[in-house]
Amino acid sequence: xxxxxxxxxxxxxLGAAGLLYQNSSSKSVELAKLQAEVKELxxxxxxLAELKSQQVPAEELARLRKDNQDxxxxxxxxxxxxxxxxxxxxxxxxxxxxxxxxxxxxxxAQVQVQSLxxxxxxxxxxxxxxxxxxxxxxxxxxxxxxxxxxxxxxxKTAEAIPTTQELAQYIKDNIFxxxxxxxxxxxxxxxxxxxxxxPGHALAQ
Numbered sequence: 001x002x003x004x005x006x007x008x009x010x011x012x013x014l015g016a017a018g019l020l021y022q023n024s025s026s027k028s029v030e031l032a033k034l035q036a037e038v039k040e041l042x043x044x045x046x047x048l049a050e051l052k053s054q055q056v057p058a059e060e061l062a063r064l065r066k067d068n069q070d071x072x073x074x075x076x077x078x079x080x081x082x083x084x085x086x087x088x089x090x091x092x093x094x095x096x097x098x099x100x101x102x103x104x105x106x107x108x109a110q111v112q113v114q115s116l117x118x119x120x121x122x123x124x125x126x127x128x129x130x131x132x133x134x135x136x137x138x139x140x141x142x143x144x145x146x147x148x149x150x151x152x153x154x155x156k157t158a159e160a161i162p163t164t165q166e167l168a169q170y171i172k173d174n175i176f177x178x179x180x181x182x183x184x185x186x187x188x189x190x191x192x193x194x195x196x197x198x199p200g201h202a203l204a205q
Contacts, residue, residue, distance in 0.1 A: 132180040136201040139177035143187060143194040144203065146170035151190040158191035 146167040151160060164176040167187065171177065179185060183198035193203045 133200050136179045136196050140194045140203050142171050142177060147190055156190055159189050161189050
């Protein structure tokens with residue numbers, strides 16, 4: 001028994017030493033973890049302090065928010081102005097196109113008016129010419145009738161040629177007619193028809 005006891009004490013001592021060593025190692029590991037956590041916590045505290053130092057004041061934040069709202073409003077106004085400008089440009093282009101069309105129509109109408117005016121003037125000139133020819137032919141008839149009456153009353157032969165004064169008494173108002181176009185009347189013999197120097201002013205044969 002005395003021989004076993006020292007060995008038993010030694011084994012117990014070794015076991016106690018092993019438990020102490022194991023416990024010490026576990027505490028060392030926990031201590032290292034705690035030290036790491038403390039270091040990480042300190043780092044977080046430093047970062048938090050830096051963030052707090054960099055935090056924008058409430059007044060500055062309100063100003064920034066107001067500036068942002070103003071910026072959004074200005075962007076909206078610029079967009080509206082751009083849209084209005086584009087719309088105005090389209091309206092201006094449309095008005096310009098309509099004005100060009102109206103100008104072209106006005107020019108075409110002016111050409112038509114000028115053409116109508118030219119045609120009217122030509123028609124008036126032709127009408128005046130025709131009227132003058134008709135009047136002159138009627139005058140030639142009056143001269144021929146007066147000449148026949150003169151020859152009958154004065155018992156003239158077919159070859160006799162009266163004067164304008166002799167025929168005037170057989171014409172209305174006792175006035176020998178004058179061609180309205182400036183032509184010259186030729187009385188001729190009793191047997192001949194009177195003529196005018198203007199082409200087209202002639203009695204039918």
